Amino acid sequence: MSLTIHATAIALNGQGVVIIGPSGSGKSALALQLMAFGAQLIADDQVVLASDGPDLIAACPSHITGLIEARHVGILNADPAPPTRVVIAVDLGQTEPDRVPEHKTVTWLNHKVPLLWGEKNPNFAVALLQMLKVGRSLR
Template sequence: MTQSQTIHATCVAWNDRAVLIRGGSGSGKSTLGLVLMGMGCSLVADDRVIVMRNDDRLLARAPDTIRGLIEARGIGVLNADPTAQAQVVLVVDLDETESERLPPRRVVTLLGSDVPLIHAVDGPHFAPAILQLLKAGWSDR
């Protein structure tokens, strides 16, 4: 059985591995999504993301009405070549700021699935670190 819900977020993907970027209005969800797109990620959805649980996979896709569109604050709504859907492997919460150098592993539960969660980090390495997590995950060493 497939469950789904619509979340106020931005979602971009590297290949089939997606990050769901959530936070309040004006927190920088679309901005971070655009930065990651500039680094080679593809747009899944901006503003509203449909998240579906299909067996053990958590998938994200855009509502038809906004597929291929992303807002750039102060510039307007931009076109993008969207990815139809991707597996959510990471959630970024921009409403929370990380204070620890090596934070504990956190998870958030979406539709009954636990997904790794990271908080916002103030620094130029934040977007590249997210991209590297999408590409290769965390080290266990």
């Protein structure tokens, strides 16, 4: 079973991040920032999610593999990442009101994924990179 969602996804060190949010919220821009630090593009605009045992996998529809839109620049080529296990979801349509937020999740295909709200956070990309490198405190 699979599900195609309006999202962008990147991979870093075998870990996938799915970025959701309304049109124009900065999904591709966040992906480009993360790619500048070494992440690879899984998919832009459409992400195919599939259940693989205990894992949720993000992949790209074949017709858009290796392509990402940079607003006011155009469609750019990118080194595509293979299908990757999703470890974090980001919602750019939600602003995090708490300085140290409670842990949230989103469920896709019966898989709970840690969820971060990232709207209007100028340091979000670097904080997300640090989280991907060494995790998030359980406190």
